[in-house]
Amino acid sequence: MRSFLEGLDQTSPFIAVRHNGEAWESEEQLQKQSSNFIAKLRKAGTVGEGLTLHGLRATSAAEIKRVTGAIDDQVAAALGDRDTRMGAHYTRHVEQENRIVFLYATMQWRTRTEQDLENGRAQDGKPLPTPSKIAKLSKRLGRPKQKKGGL
Template sequence: MISAMSSMFKQGVKRRKMLSNPCLGMDKVHEANPDSNREWLMPEWRFVRENAPLEVLIPMMLARYAGLRGQTIVDINRKQFEDHPEGPTGKAVRYAPRKNKKKIKSVLLPVLPELQQFLADLKVQRADGRIAVRDDGSLWVSEKEMQTKVSHWLRDQERAGHIGAGTTLHGLRVSYAAWWRRNGASKSEVADLIGDSSEAMGGHYTRHVEAELNVIRAFERIKDKP
């Protein structure tokens, strides 16, 4: 809000309607945490796979193995999953990323085997094909309701000592991107894999992986030296 108001007041000063911009120098109430939505650790993900209720696990699987955002997860349905015999996994999901729909009209993403098997075993199947549902089979009222349910369950597990701090649904999207980067995907490829229009976002999601790779390359250069 401060940024928006400051932009407006700046124009007022330029047009000599105001003497100064009252937003300059104002403290921001919230500073973004660069470590939020971190990549999950393997033991954390293993615990969730084995213990999460289905209504929590479904969106997590879609985030971890397809890199989908919450806004896509809440609307995705089985009709968007199609046979893709010429593709690397035999199945693909087609969706329009709402965040970038003006730049990316449609994404065709091969579906990893882990997600294919999970969806094949999923007993809850609605006539409309929607996948992310509550335990009683009903739809989430909104993305926010689904996100809140997942978040509350994760914080309960954190307090119980089963997982660490900072795990989020969006963090599984980061985990998906990081897995690809570690397996040789470029920043541009990562951006396409997560349905983003910017190569910079591919780098943003995997900047911690790049740091790991830099360290590994440094050690590789000295491994045969005394």
């Protein structure tokens, strides 16, 4: 959307204007014309079902948070909302996405040492000592025995 808007000749300080560059006389006029425009795009196959002005607002808010890392207050201000809770409302799913991505990345990028330990190998590739071997070494070194199942 941004690239589309940037490609237009700016004839007004407003984003949404009538064909003559004048502001809409009412919010209802703007909504009706926007709905008609979206319906034409849908009919032409340019956009899919379910595209709404409200959906575009939510998508824009989420993108602001994803790209810039803006906090909820900043998102609300970018949307023109006076109530800063709206920034949180429109971007709550972004926080969930971030948690999921973090958990996935954590699972995928474990250190080699953790993988080696799970596979029963030390970093040098040699097998880890068995509990009985640890007990023998502990006895030789004068240290207390390890608890059963522990290293």
